Amino acid sequence: MASSTTPPVLSFPPQTFQKLSPSSYLLRHLQSTPPIRPSGRSPNVFREPTIHTNSLSHAHGSAVVRTGDTAVVCGVRGEILSLTNGEGKAKGGVVVLRSSEDNDEGFVGEEDGGEGELRARSLIVTNLELGTGCSRDYHPGPPSDFAQTTTSRLHRLLLSTTSLISPESLRISDTHATEIETKAYWVLYIDILCISLDGNILDTAWASVIAALRSTRLPRAYWDADLEAVVCDPDLAKYTGLQLGQLAFTASFAVISGVGDDGKSVILSDPDEFEESVCEESVMVCIKEGGKIARIEKGGGLACGMEGLGECVHRARNRFDVWERLVKSALV
């Protein structure tokens, strides 16, 4: 039976709309003037971070970083790799590369800023754990694909992009011998536990790694020729910090297209979990001290052009200043 009255308009509460059609929910928000995100932020606004350092008692350095509802704890722990068992003593010996990433970088030696030495001996061990009940999608047990890729991105940032740690600061030498010989190394275990996950884990985890490394203090280690072992000085006053390179911070973005009638795209700074699930295209910019661009990662779409990338770099530079101030004030 045809009726002349217009059919009743279907209406949902916002939460139902968000579940039924996430992408149009996000688009409707961004189409309003001024454009606003479901979280109440403007597209170019990052979440305000907080940093606390050295709150863990058994780690050599630690940091708790929170940005919005994403919170991570990072602990750095030094252990000793002894070379006295014959391995690595012979110069020019066969070096077996362990990490699968080494295929493209290779063991070059001293010229590459020490990255080869760090990699070949696995002196830096970075791991991100998401199976802590931080989000309903990740469960305890073996790491998920996402955890593995994020771990390897962090590892790469630490070793290749920023060269933050020099192998010299990790060498333990025999100072009494006539020829200085490296007897052992410090191995830094960097464990990042996500306590609460609401998007953009990379930026927060990376900042926690930086803050934890800057707060790390290792005991003075020396080679004891009588014991033929590395011994540490228990004197707390002789603990020293690591010699770190220039600071670098990352900024992540999500790009959504088709916002305006002309298919204009919008770049969202510091996306949360919901925005990450809707937007396919993502951009990551790593900025070093002095505003230098250390790395750009982009993928998932074509909406963000040169102009968009310029905007990302500009926002990342501003974000770098925020992190830098925060890290420096957290570690006086």
Added chain:
Amino acid sequence: MTDRRRINGPSEGTTPPVFASAVVTKPTPTRAPDSLRKIFLKTSLTPPATGSAFLELPSPAPYPNSSTLKITASVYGPRPLPSSAAFSPHARLTAELKFAPFSTPHKRRGYVRDAVERDLSVQLQNALVKSIKTGAYPKSGIDVFITVLDCEGGLDGDDDEGVEVGLMGVLAGAITCASAAVADAGIECVDLVSGGVAALVKRPQNSDAMDTDGMNAPMLVLDPSPADGYQILSAAVVGYMAGREEVTLLWTKGSVGILDGEEDELDLLMDGAIMTATAVRLVLNEAVKERMLLGLARSKGKLKEDGGGDVAMSS
């Protein structure tokens, strides 16, 4: 065996730093045997979870930077069980306790769950399940995840010097924290569970106790910590529902003498542990009350907002 899904350290293995001539002085207890430590307990610190809580227990040692117990708990559920699971008229509770790699002294912990963690998980599950109205949630699962971020040590095996209470402290903290998280999740409970530890220790030589016949009898210490420096003869941890006066979990360690009358050590230990748990319950009550008032304030604010919206529309 290397874990290919994680980044591993050198295959030769690494050793924790060895210190030269570290003079190990056993600390002398500084607080009264029946004094309890202040607990920090806060709920809703993991917003993506249905319910969550964070617990911190300071070390009694007088020096700064001393170790503390830090535990986070998050609860998910009740959520539907996977369709492959068999029908269950009750909610299925699973508890998973994990130590962070940097949480323990000396050696770094691995990521793969070990026997200690599995044991504590099962005990925690047993302590909690009796407090939850599982019958109200058929065909659903409730998952409790506990992460120990920092602990006080005392996890090694027991020796002639006495038993270690580190694990018991972790378990008691985990019970309290998990119960707060379950309440935060809004899951129907019959009562809250709090954990308490008590120990019988060798009486210190310089004790000013006057009764000479009591000198050799062990002394009861509430809420013992590995940093206290007592020589612990036996210890017990309970999960206790103070509202119903029911013990959901009891775990004792060390040799406990069972004698008639007032000398019965098991009675002493259990009473002590229950006394601790009852005191901890007060903190738990406050944390849950705080959360409830916050929730009430929020829902009131929401109502007001909605009301305002209606007015705007009608005008």
